[in-house]
Amino acid sequence: MANAHSIDLSEHAGHHEHDHAHEEHHQSFVAKYVFSQDHKMISRQFLLTAVVMAVIAMTMSIIFRMQLAWPGEKFAFINAMLGDKWGKDGILDPNMYLALVTIHGTIMVFFVLTGGLSGTFANLLIPFQVGARDMASGFLNMLSYWFFFVSSVIMLSSLFIDDGPASGGWTIYPPLSALPEAMPGSKLGMTMWLISMTLFVVSSLLGGINYIVTIINLRTKGMKMTRMPLTMWAILITAILGVLSFPVLVSCVVLLICDRSLGTSFYLSDIYIGGRALDNVGGSPVLFEHLFWFLGHPEVYIVILPALGITSEIIATNSRKPIFGYRAMIGSMLAIGFLSFIVWGHHMFITGMNPFLGSVFVFTTLLIAIPSAVKAFNYITTLWKGNIQYTPAMLFSIGLVSSFVTGGVTGIILADSTLDINVHDTYFVVAHFHIVMGLSAIFGMFAGVYHWFPKLFLRMMNKKLGYFHFWTTFVCAYGVFFPMHFLGLAGVPRRYYTNSNFPMFDNLVDINEIVTVFAILGALSQVIFLFNFFYSIFKGEKSPQNPWNSNTLEWTTPMANIHGNWPGALPVVHRWAYDYSKPGAERDFIPQTVPLAEGEHDNGGH
């Protein structure tokens, strides 16, 4: 652990060499694998935790999808997973149904696509791609992971308590979440949810501050901001969003804890429940919604921006072309980042918020479509006249562009308050955000794992299994989420335990069955990924230094886990990261460390 101090930050000049092998030798098991301060190990820890969490959340979705497709049927699987209390005779309990959708959402949004995605790739890539020995503070970085870990453990242990986990939806609107009388999930389960999320925010802040400081301060010589790969820009903007918005979630949660435990009335007023009138007056649940979505909306960009950064890098590398409109990509990410703070009200058009305020949010929200469209067009133009190398990572990146477009356009409908009236909280919304945020972000994460697996585990993943994984996942993903639009058009509300209590939904049974069948197939296809992933960690082919012929700095480090990343001096950067197929060059890539030829123009750092 002590060797974190050996990172010599003044080493940019580069005449100083460490005997890293010597230090590695003395590391105890605990310091190397458990309380590690090395960014590569922390990255692996985040990834493995996220994989476990994702499998759990996916299994949950299979359980509630089975209930939705075949309500009232008895499944031994459900009984085996949930036991006699929540899955009596193999039929899912309505309270457990709500708990499953709640925890599925919470885990996917926060633990997989925020903690997992940012945690893995920010930690792995920042020091590698800006040319630093490690993160600015290895210790805070370690704390960040362990807060994340404890938070995950608390969230998972809430699954095993008597009243069941939190079940008020991942947005935990009070009074439902504030009153233990309202539902069993609002008892101990909600307390654990709140504690877990508070710790999660601590983790996110420790990580985020570290990411920002490292990117700003520890760039190697020549790594101007305008030479950074787009992954770095994406992670930087993501971290800034997180640092500014996550604390608001803590305030929101602390007030809810006060309402739950100390008898305050921030969110409660005029309530009669459990046979008695509560004393609380003067609070407003709408206040909670404002605070929650002040985080909640930037949060969806915290989820999607790293994925967009990852795919920018992968699409350029594998098209063997510069990313089209590098500056426009940065500009659009900055615009998205800024606008993401002033659009939260579009989640609240019909909550009783003043309709004039709704109008303002319509305007700001629809503005976001412009930078998003620019990004999509730039991706597609990057493919144009490229020489596309279909690595599994490239497939997932193209999948991301497709889902980002398909899911993004329905956002234009939902952002329009007039149209939102009738599809708010229906399956149309479920389809929209799963495609644009869920699929895009998870595709970005898969792309990142396939692409940087050599840097994570020094080995290669199996290509053929990767292809199979992508195509089955891609087909199933659209098979699950596209038909949901039609449920929304028929007016089906989300979070219904079954639609069979309304005759008007009886003609939709086949849609629900198709969705569930695709969900099960899609889940099975993840088993292929899991096999490929774990098998390759131990038995994959050894990776060469630069398997994808990429320009960025991480491929200039040797394929070995050395502390400090580069055995000798830190590399010096002379050009942007996207000199692929540059006319006049011998090969179709020029690493960032290659000096500019005489008269050569650097397309990045003007």
Next chain:
Amino acid sequence: MKLLILIGLVLLIIAVHQLMRVVELSRQFKNTKEWNVTESDNTFNGKLMLSFGILFFVLLLWQIDRWEDNSLPGAASVHGLNIDSLWNVNMWIITIASILTNGALFYFAYKYSGKDKTKATFLAHDNRLEMAWTIVPAVVLAGIIIFGLKFWNEITDRSTDPNKITIELYAKQFDWSVRYAGQDKTLGLTDYRQIDGGNSVGMDTLDANGYDDIIVKNEFHIPVNREIEFKMRSRDVIHSAFMPHFRAQMNCVPGMITEFKFTPNKTTADMRKDPYVIQLMKGINDARAKDNKEAVEFDYILLCNKICGASHYNMQMTIIVESEKDYNTWIAKQKVVKTLASK
């Protein structure tokens, strides 16, 4: 049974393990880089990309053909017609945008799949192109915003119609009550502390305005072609009053009164004669017949659309829209609250 599964699992693990050994051994002999992407990989995946693009388009049409007729019938309210027309325009815009963009994506993914002998074109940026696809979406979005906000302002304006009917929707776990103002056209005040078995919506028993109020459950009636102003309250948690056929939705929030107004323009009887609704109900009743459930007729419905607890999925109320005359007959038969409050 469990033993069988266990044995099966063990055998599976052994089989996979053996398979892996074979793969590893063969790899040593071949000494190829399995992960290396070859031209045939590129061609193969490029073709799959194109096929997926075509499949995506075909399945989109198939889904529309098969499922669009399950959609809600055309709006049964005056403002709802505006929403429907705006919806249709926007839906066309996004469908075309999505097909063009996805089409270009999958086509380029096929067309430019990597070949060993070709080199990509170095193209870093093009200001004219980038300006074009910033400005075109901006102009289209401006149109969407202008029309959207115009209708939004009309829909959310305070009701000024002197002839309106004011109705209260009251939500609690897990049912709805509807309160009419009665002869004096004024809803009585409420006080949640006075809620008890006989006073389920918390009427303020000291307010005489409430004495002629009428409370109904399970089903409520409204007259056609008159503006209905809904005042919404909740007893316990947030609910959402969703009346999809009227394109109407508003949350019911404890501690405040929310509002939504609309003018229904088709009676329940009109709807039952509408060709689209007849076809829709046939689909529903065919599906019900398969499950041995009795046939049903079309009804307007009020549902809860904000998660509110275990029986969230079962909070419903039937809405009957009828002629003014029928409405007056119906309302005259309902009991007034006073009998309840002064029990």
